[in-house]
Amino acid sequence: MTPQSSLAEALERKRPPMGGFSLTALRLEVRRLLRNPRTMILAIAMPVIFFQAFGRNSAYVHQSAGRGNVTAFAMISVALFGAVFATATGGAMVSIERTLGWSRQLRVTPLSPTAYIAIKMLTSLSLAAGAVGAVYLFGAATGSASMPADLWIITGVCVWIGSLLFSALGLFIGYLLPSENVTQIISVLLMVCSFAGGLFIPVSHFPHTYATLAKFTPLYGLNELVHYPLVGGRFEWVWALNLAVWLGVFVLGAVWQFRRDTARV
């Protein structure tokens, strides 16, 4: 018998719906993000600063890129950078939570590991929304980025949803490396992927060999795809293939490490 109910009643208890997933947990996770100045600066302020520094010179404002100007093109790139940074960092939070013993604490509750991952992914998506929103607002407020209204929405949503690719990478690394330095590792990795994927300088401007190599890196496909609505022209299936392969690699890596973690004792 437990203090508040009889044992017989207790034994009849149900398991929580949706593996223990709740909007309250999600809300509290987002609140944690807002309390962390480092994450906010890196994921939201940094892309805005990059955009200000590299995307808004007058040459770009007056040069057209597909259905908009080059500044709009750069804005999409920088928003993508911010969004993948947010999702990768958000995913990698599992590493810190494992070090703190929070994951272990959660394992003595009904919360299913899948629901936990879902909470983590949605939390990082909300941070990514903040990153995309901040860059787009800045682009609109300064009046320097120009493209049709529907493209603001289409490209913004594509960047936002596409950033889930790096949520999987963040989780993979977060489970792989049990250290608090995981954020630094992610930062370096993202910088390399961003350069190689053409987020700062378009791949078409790369020397031939580098351009060929770039097509095999994880941000190349996603970067080309999110710019496609603006740029138009010929659709290349290699972009989608690149995205699909890397998504597969990161998800399989995350699932593999996650299984190892839950089986671990």
Place this chain on the structure above:
Amino acid sequence: MSAVQLCDVHKSFGSVEAVRGVDLTVRPGEVVAFLGPNGAGKTSTIDIVLGLSRPTSGEVKVYGMTPRRAISKGLVSAVMQTGGLLKDLTVAETVQYTSKLFAVSRPVGEVLERAGIASIAGRLVGKCSGGEQQRLRFAMALIPDPALLLLDEPTQGMDVEGRRDFWQVIREDAALGRTVVFATHYLEEADAYADRVVLISKGRIVADGTATEVKALVSGRIIRATLPRAVEVSLRAIPGVDEIEIRGETVLIHSNDTDAVARVLLNETAAHDLEITSRGLEDAFIALTGDAANESTDDRKTAK
């Protein structure tokens, strides 16, 4: 139905055998202390009951089901030794977060009140003292109103007063009928708060019974008396004397038949102010978990 049932449970980590054949049944409503030196296998055993680790062999049932199932129904909760808290949430938010993970839960305010942390509900966990964090872990464990509460070294790092307050709350809780299993290496906690003491050493249960029964496993009692100018040789000649210690005018005599020794002391020597005491849990602990005891762990001593 048993709250916990372990049948011949073994657990190895590589070549290290942490748990070497534990059989244990905990009945609903019992308050059981797991006592043992560091590395005895207490935490490994608790992890198995919590489903955090699978035994290498043997069977575990919690209220007749697998540990994981019992946990997902909110029948079992635990207060962990260390960690397990997010520093950037407040005390109330942590409990609120936890409460949403269970299908049935007690109100957050009530639980904070019972754990004695309602007054610091708005404080960030990172700013709480060790004792406050421990109360928070306890509050989190109370949220599902569990039938079984497992506490792994719950008062580690608390001061004496904090420990007493903590146990006061646990004891009140247990009086209402909750089953409580706690691991500790503070002997006085096991002695004072447990109905039953399970002594573990090197992965095996070496004693199991009430604190009094476990103490009685160590044979003999101690006579303490004032005896000026005591001569060791003549005291040793008294039949039944096992060991003698002379400290100034005080003599301490260990014996299996203290009554006979006391009779001789009072009738034939100048000894006065005589006291007979049984040996404490500490003596039992040392005798049963020390190296000497472990050479013959196969002839297990059990009080029941």
